[in-house]
Amino acid sequence: xxxxxxxxxxxxxxxxxxxxxxxxxxxxxxxxxxxxxxxxxxxxxxxxxxxxxxxxxxxxxxxxxxxxxxxxxxxxxxxxxxxxxxxxxxxxxxxxxxxxxxxxxxxxxxxxxxx
Amino acid sequence: xxxxxxxxxxxxxxxxxxxxxxxxxxxxxxxxxxxxxxxxxxxxxxxxxxxxxxxxxxxxxxxxxxxxxxxxxxxxxxxxxxxxxxxxxxxxxxxxxxxxxxxxxxxxxxxxxxx
Numbered sequence: 001x002x003x004x005x006x007x008x009x010x011x012x013x014x015x016x017x018x019x020x021x022x023x024x025x026x027x028x029x030x031x032x033x034x035x036x037x038x039x040x041x042x043x044x045x046x047x048x049x050x051x052x053x054x055x056x057x058x059x060x061x062x063x064x065x066x067x068x069x070x071x072x073x074x075x076x077x078x079x080x081x082x083x084x085x086x087x088x089x090x091x092x093x094x095x096x097x098x099x100x101x102x103x104x105x106x107x108x109x110x111x112x113x114x115x
Numbered sequence: 116x117x118x119x120x121x122x123x124x125x126x127x128x129x130x131x132x133x134x135x136x137x138x139x140x141x142x143x144x145x146x147x148x149x150x151x152x153x154x155x156x157x158x159x160x161x162x163x164x165x166x167x168x169x170x171x172x173x174x175x176x177x178x179x180x181x182x183x184x185x186x187x188x189x190x191x192x193x194x195x196x197x198x199x200x201x202x203x204x205x206x207x208x209x210x211x212x213x214x215x216x217x218x219x220x221x222x223x224x225x226x227x228x229x230x
Contacts, residue, residue: 031216033216033217033218035218035220040222041222041223042119042204042206042220042221042222042223043159043204043206043218043220044220045216045217045218045219048216048217050216055216056216056217058217059217091158091159093159093218100166101147101164101166102146102147102208103147103149103161103164104149104161104218105161106151106158106159106160106161107158108157108158109157109158111156
């Protein structure tokens, strides 16, 4: 079946602009995760949704970052007043409730470049 | 706070060699450990997942072991091939509370297998 998809695959924006990144999880997966990967680093956790609610948003770096999942499926990561330091690959993952392994399945990522 | 370290940071080997990648973590209260592969500009592909109650998992030429008490995991790749060239990432899922959503990643090992 279809895996996790993310759009756009690449996004170039100017400093100070607002961006939205979209994630479509695997159908039926109730848990959804956002990570950020800077060049040469491992991914870092941003936020985790269980259904529509954010179960853990401790990784969001500041209040310019916000994520929603209004219907418990698609999620949007929103970044206001972008800064050059926000440039990174933003990865989304999903997992199946009731799967005792809690295995996370990752999308291809969105590469964000802030100029 | 969980910290994950991977050694070596980079590894270059001739085709056909057997090799070992190392991962260590500071908090042994983990639920599982995953090894991922990441090709340049791509997302993460899960290779192996080891639950905390398991000692090892095998898939083809790959074997991953877990020693939870000492905070270590190894990924063994047998008879390496040029197609194995990629970045290998280790990630742990902590047990308990809202931490179930949060994978903590190492920085990765960049593997190059030359013909």
